[in-house]
Amino acid sequence: METGSIKKKNYAVPEPALRRMPCYLAYLKLEHRKGSQYVSSTLIARDNGVDPTQVTKDLSYTGITGKTRVGYEVEPLIDALEDFLGFREMDEAYLFGAGSLGTALLHDHGLVQYGLKISTAFDVDPNVTGKEIGGVHIHHIDEFIQRKDHGVRIGILTVPAQNAQEAAQMMVENGIQAIWNFTPVRIAVPEHIVVQNTSLYAHLAVMFNRLNSSPE
Numbered sequence: 001m002e003t004g005s006i007k008k009k010n011y012a013v014p015e016p017a018l019r020r021m022p023c024y025l026a027y028l029k030l031e032h033r034k035g036s037q038y039v040s041s042t043l044i045a046r047d048n049g050v051d052p053t054q055v056t057k058d059l060s061y062t063g064i065t066g067k068t069r070v071g072y073e074v075e076p077l078i079d080a081l082e083d084f085l086g087f088r089e090m091d092e093a094y095l096f097g098a099g100s101l102g103t104a105l106l107h108d109h110g111l112v113q114y115g116l117k118i119s120t121a122f123d124v125d126p127n128v129t130g131k132e133i134g135g136v137h138i139h140h141i142d143e144f145i146q147r148k149d150h151g152v153r154i155g156i157l158t159v160p161a162q163n164a165q166e167a168a169q170m171m172v173e174n175g176i177q178a179i180w181n182f183t184p185v186r187i188a189v190p191e192h193i194v195v196q197n198t199s200l201y202a203h204l205a206v207m208f209n210r211l212n213s214s215p216e
């Protein structure tokens with residue numbers, strides 16, 4: 001597997017399509033495991049709660065088209081999606097903040113399947129530094145600053161909210177170019193830095209709202 005390249009080829013694709021594609025991929029993998037050889041856009045659409053036209057459009061970005069009557073051949077479509085999404089290349093990432101959420105991410109084997117390998121983690125707490133979590137060594141943050149030319153461009157930010165801006169700044173000053181930000185802080189960084197904010201709680205808010213507004 002290739003390492004060290006941030007995948008850039010998908011930037012022109014609309015974000016909602018990019019967000020749907022991993023769901024199609026997971027669905028297709030399940031279908032493959034069940035032994036399905038072909039799957040129609042209508043079926044993909046029905047099982048993923050998306051319009052069939054939307055499915056066809058989303059999948060056309062991979063360069064694969066379905067065949068009349070039988071639909072998409074499952075295996076080549078899985079390959080094409082994985083390639084297109086960059087899940088077959090491996091990017092290395094550093095994790096900043098090996099607390100409760102950071103530890104969960106360090107234990108997550110799924111990230112590697114999506115092309116992201118956390119190679120090292122950094123923290124400031126002496127109770128945490130020097131330890132290994134999920135096979136990843138936790139270093140003191142000063143070691144990140146001292147390490148020149150580490151070549152890693154992706155940083156996962158899981159520090160407390162009050163430390164988020166300062167940590168993000170330090171990451172950028174030391175070569176991080178893309179930040180997967182799990183903190184609730186909207187960090188201010190130079191325009192060329194890629195920031196992806198992720199919150200489980202945003203989805204939880206939607207779930208509560210839908211639950212409480214559904215008819216009895």
Ligand SMILES: NC(=O)c1ccc[n+]([C@@H]2O[C@H](COP(=O)([O-])OP(=O)(O)OC[C@H]3O[C@@H](n4cnc5c(N)ncnc54)[C@H](O)[C@@H]3O)[C@@H](O)[C@H]2O)c1
Nearest residue numbers: 097099100101123125158159160161163182183198199200
């Ligand atoms: N996005 C989500 O869905 C989600 C879910 C849970 C928590 N969070 C957020 O993730 C962050 C971490 O939450 P947690 O529960 O793991 O907190 P935590 O207190 O358990 O862990 C934070 C860790 O960051 C370390 N740290 C502090 N300053 C640092 C710095 N400058 N550099 C490196 N490490 C530093 C601490 O020593 C600690 O080990 C918080 O901002 C929290 O709000 C987000």
